[in-house]
Amino acid sequence: MSNKNAPIETARHSLSHIMAAAVKKLYPDVKLGIGPAIENGFYYDYDFSDARITPEDLAKIEKEMQAIIKQNIDFIKKEISQGEAEKLFANEPYKLELIKEFTDTRCLRAPDIGRLTLYQSGDFVDLCAGPHIENTSEINTKAFKLTKIAGAYWRGDEKRPMLTRVYGLAFESEKELIDYLQMMEEAEKRDHRKLGKELDLFLIDPTVGMGLAMWQPKGAMLWRIMEDFWYQEHLKNGYELVRTPHIGSRKLWETSGHWGFYNESMYPPLEVSQTLKEQQDGKKSEIKEEYLLKPMNCPFHVVLYNSKPKSYRDLPIRWAECGTVYRYEKSGELSGLTRVRGFTQDDAHIICTKEQVKDELKRVADFIIFILNTFGFKEFNVYLSLRDPNNKEKYAGNDEGWEFTQKILEEVAKEQKLDYKKQEGEAAFYGPKLDYKIKDCLSREWQCSTLQFDFNLPERFDMSFTNQKGERERPYVLHRALFGSFERFIGVLIEHYAGAFPVWLSPIQAIVLPIGQDHQKYGQEVLDLLKQNNIRAILNLDNETIGKKIREAEMQKIPYILVVGDKEISAKSVAVRQRGAGDKGAMTIDKFIATIKEEIINKK
């Protein structure tokens, strides 16, 4: 967009001034708030007083902006005193407020106290620290677009007036704009929050609490299918299950260190006390206890490990748990299922000897790829996070452990031919890690699978095993999650598939639609047969036209729609409509069952 190599952010900021100039021309009474560049574009906040603008007005404003740009106006920087500024903006109450507090505001970084910077472009002048483009001719007139109107409190304070924020997009080239608009349109269609409602998968309700997802039957079924698959694969892969509570005594979290270094993200302690009445004489004593909601499963697994002495013959131990943890994220950071306050980690801890580390790592790395591929993700960005070699003292564990595990992690990443990026200083304080960000069908990255060494917990809980020489030895401990969390993974899955889950994952795999009342009995027979074959099927007996029923089933993204009428009854068949493929014609019931079963087994 900028032909003088000004960064795109500068052009975006200048566009916000141009928009304000255009708005001021069209609505002379408007009062101006502020207008920064943002990711992909810009906005400006206006006070239209009693007037209102609608999305239809955006075209008008854009046209005015184009007219201003065509005039090839220069952006001119000026410095003035506070007094001069107050005179200049006498009719702009918001600007006057900013002038008074100018040292607090972002746009005004005048070099001398008492002097303010402003930018003039044609008739329009704004308080602003810049930088800006030199001339409006630098704007690519085909690469920007006003997109939406929203309300925004002045200075983000709900007690101050609500202003009207107008957003725009701006890129270097028209193609980028078009691509971005298409991507946004597709992303909006796929938004898991929107599809979650439309497909009746989950509910986040303020009466229960933000960031706390509740699962409607179809969502809970999807979860169950995933969990069942997960358990089966873990058992096949030599894991054992464990199961631990959602609260634990504060002491446990003090020992683990979480209460010390992680309490900002933890819910506060549950303080309970009980008065004990003693037999015989009615004397009382008091017990006080404090519990914490778990933000992690690890300390519980360690207590289970430590409950009996372990020998080298017991290792490797691979303990898996789908454990629901709670972290108090700021409300502004919450987003659908991808950022929540309660989530179920598909957690496992591997406890092993040094000799077993490499083999275990390879197994996990293979397992991650297998799981992600099964759920349709074929591309990943892998990040190998190492400690900061100049800051060794801020990490738990010793040099030997770090060097050994960092080396092996990298070896495994190489052997697996992972396209990994090395990030020095990005390790957790407790150990190095390998993070997998999956790419969905829109090439967006999602942090899901992770594999982490832990030097902290084995020390703090003094974990050990008896080695072959009969000596006590510290085991190596690995945390790993494949989905990351069920909530986020399902959120990503919904967007990846745009809610059209493959048959094996679909909560409802087939719907039977009788054409008329005379076909209901046969419809029921078909349903029963499908259910006997463990196919998740439903029957729609609503008194609607077949066309409407088909459209409803399509909206629900059910993989197979089976229409039954006179013809199908006499042929013992079903008329099959396959999602994405359309009408497949009639098929005997047996043939259909064989077909769908094949798909389910192959996880399609």
Next chain:
Amino acid sequence: MSNKNAPIETARHSLSHIMAAAVKKLYPDVKLGIGPAIENGFYYDYDFSDARITPEDLAKIEKEMQAIIKQNIDFIKKEISQGEAEKLFANEPYKLELIKEFTDTRCLRAPDIGRLTLYQSGDFVDLCAGPHIENTSEINTKAFKLTKIAGAYWRGDEKRPMLTRVYGLAFESEKELIDYLQMMEEAEKRDHRKLGKELDLFLIDPTVGMGLAMWQPKGAMLWRIMEDFWYQEHLKNGYELVRTPHIGSRKLWETSGHWGFYNESMYPPLEVSQTLKEQQDGKKSEIKEEYLLKPMNCPFHVVLYNSKPKSYRDLPIRWAECGTVYRYEKSGELSGLTRVRGFTQDDAHIICTKEQVKDELKRVADFIIFILNTFGFKEFNVYLSLRDPNNKEKYAGNDEGWEFTQKILEEVAKEQKLDYKKQEGEAAFYGPKLDYKIKDCLSREWQCSTLQFDFNLPERFDMSFTNQKGERERPYVLHRALFGSFERFIGVLIEHYAGAFPVWLSPIQAIVLPIGQDHQKYGQEVLDLLKQNNIRAILNLDNETIGKKIREAEMQKIPYILVVGDKEISAKSVAVRQRGAGDKGAMTIDKFIATIKEEIINKK
């Protein structure tokens, strides 16, 4: 025991005096505490000072008791003044303390203030309000027995001296004593807390918190098997799954009423606040929220129901969830898995029209019997709890609802030929209920399954559906649990089966034991074959004698032990030892797999 129709409690109390007399004779320096009758027997607390008694001394004391009884001594009641009592017990410091505080103590209910009651039997005299038997000849000398020694703080106060408590059992007849001793011996062997440790099923650890069970791999596998079976059967029975978080906003629990009428059993609120930093100007605002750990799943299910308008066509709704709830039970009430602070209800809510109530009730009643039978419980005591007809105002809901549901509950109980007991006034305030207490193999009763109407939540959350006439109508809501909770049900299961779970439930179904090192490879082949057939099998390669390995496997109550040596290798067979049935001889691997699979399918 008492031949003059004195209640057995009286004889038990008299036996505590006789024991004290015997102990005083054998240990003249002993100082006496108190000695009441208790369930099944009696105890007395002694201060032996530096002397100690061991379980071996109990026979000696019993012999002395028999000698006293043979003297046909009368129990004589006397009244004396406080001053006389202080003289009489000058050498008994604990008695002196009681005399001073006599109005507070249990044994001294003298009719006049200032007068104390005591009982004389031969040389022995004790402060006591009685009543007692008239003469020691009333004691059945074959129906009592001293059983154990324990420490007990004087007056239950840990700052006071630790006394020695000697317990005795006493019944009317020798047979009752023998039966009771045998029952106790068997119950002790079956104690789920003991077996839970021996079989490595679960762990309750004070570093995590009392009443919070953690599941070791074998226990977690048992849980998973049960849960999987439970889900499958629920899906077959027309239930859908839902899934809800473990915390919810305080407001939710205020609306449901739990915070009002149930907060004594709830953990205290989690108060969280966050400071929100707003963009632009750095001004701050604060959000305060309160959450509560859920003691029930119901309000979440109601919020899911209310999230979309419902019509009669959507009903009946049957929503099931294995939801973990937390209730703060007093520590003295906690017991293994049967009384815990965190437990997973196998919960479901049925929401239906009035017309559907009876059918739904029958389905649930059938389902309960099916589930309990499958887990080996064939006998139940059923309690039908109705409202107090003279106190109608203390219940939620209206007359019509109560009369209708009470009548239908009773009809269903009759049609199911349940041997139920009607309990007026025992209903919950929110609705009538049917409780199932299962009888285990020792005829002990355990409250597990339950079926309850709820008139409270539908009102408080204003639940409704649109009926066929297009009007809003209040649905009927039923809570039900089949196991009650996983924790308690597993606790009862462990005791019922004495840890020897039927094959389908056994976390480990078979163990392969190679006789020597030469047989390890074949052992591995057998293991692989078993696993391929979904049999939960392990292989013991420890360098131990085959005899020791068999004994270990028997201790672990593994249903099938498969020994493999030269003979088995050449015949492609396994030598089978079946738990309970002993040596079954050699069997081809295929034959064994077919046999065990048959057992698993038949849930044996």
